[in-house]
Amino acid sequence: KAGVTQTPRYLIKTRGQQVTLSCSPISGHRSVSWYQQTPGQGLQFLFEYFSETQRNKGNFPGRFSGRQFSNSRSEMNVSTLELGDSALYLCASSVLSGGAVNTEAFFGQGTRLTVV
Amino acid sequence: SQQGEEDPQALSIQEGENATMNCSYKTSINNLQWYRQNSGRGLVHLILIRSNEREKHSGRLRVTLDTSKKSSSLLITASRAADTASYFCAAQGGKLIFGQGTELSVKP
Numbered sequence: 128k129a130g131v132t133q134t135p136r137y138l139i140k141t142r143g144q145q146v147t148l149s150c151s152p153i154s155g156h157r158s159v160s161w162y163q164q165t166p167g168q169g170l171q172f173l174f175e176y177f178s179e180t181q182r183n184k185g186n187f188p189g190r191f192s193g194r195q196f197s198n199s200r201s202e203m204n205v206s207t208l209e210l211g212d213s214a215l216y217l218c219a220s221s222v223l224s225g226g227a228v229n230t231e232a233f234f235g236q237g238t239r240l241t242v243v
Numbered sequence: 244s245q246q247g248e249e250d251p252q253a254l255s256i257q258e259g260e261n262a263t264m265n266c267s268y269k270t271s272i273n274n275l276q277w278y279r280q281n282s283g284r285g286l287v288h289l290i291l292i293r294s295n296e297r298e299k300h301s302g303r304l305r306v307t308l309d310t311s312k313k314s315s316s317l318l319i320t321a322s323r324a325a326d327t328a329s330y331f332c333a334a335q336g337g338k339l340i341f342g343q344g345t346e347l348s349v350k351p
Contacts, residue, residue, distance in 0.1 A: 131285070160339065164283075170331065170341035183338045215283055219339075231276060232339060234285035 129154065131220050131235035139241045145206040148238045152199050152220030159201040160232065161193060164215040176201055208242045215239050247334055247342035255348040262319040264345040266332030275308050275315045276333045286331065324351045
C-alpha cells in the first residue's frame with residue numbers, strides 16, 4: 128500500500144507570492160491533517176479535513192487555507208507569503224477523524240518551503 | 244500555547260544504554276502517541292497508549308501514561324546508533340497536539 132505522498136518536496140518562493148501544496152493520503156484514509164514545522168515553534172497544527180469538511184483548525188492567519196477533494200486528496204494554500212512561512216509542511220492521513228477514535232497518523236515526507 | 248513540553252530537549256547516550264524521554268500535556272486526551280523523526284523528514288508512528296492504559300510495551304519501547312499528572316514517558320532500552328532521531332509525543336483529544344520533541348543521539 129502506498130504511503131502518504133506530498134508534492135512538491137522542495138519549493139522556493141518570493142515574498143508576496145502564493146503557494147499550493149498537495150497531499151495524497153493512504154488509500155482508504157479519509158482524514159488529512161496539515162502541520163507546520165519550524166525550528167522555533169516546533170510542530171504546529173494547521174487544520175484537519177475529513178470527508179471534504181474542515182473538522183479542526185489551528186491558530187494560523189487566514190492566509191493559510193486548505194481543501195479536500197472527494198478522493199480525499201488535500202491541498203493547502205498560503206497566500207501573500209512572508210519570510211516566516213519558511214518551514215517544513217507535513218501532511219498526515221488517518222482512517223478516521225482524530226476527534227472520533229484512537230487513530231494513528233501516517234505522515235508524508237513533507238514539503239520544504241523556503242520564502243526569499 | 245497548546246503544545247506540550249518534552250524533556251530533555253536533547254539527550255546523548257552510548258549504544259546499549261537506555262534512553263528516557265518525558266512529556267507533559269495540557270488538554271484532556273483520548274490517547275497519547277509517540278512519533279520519531281529522522282533529519283527533518285516525515286514522522287513515523289511508534290506507539291499509542293489510550294487514556295485508560297497506564298503502561299504499554301512494543302519491542303524495545305516502553306511507554307507510561309499518568310493522566311492525573313498529564314504526563315507520559317518513553318523508554319528505549321538497549322539503544323542503538325540507528326535510534327538517533329527526534330522523538331515527539333502527541334496528545335490526541337480532538338486533534339493531535341505535539342510536544343517540542345527530544346533530540347536523541349546514540350553514539351556507537
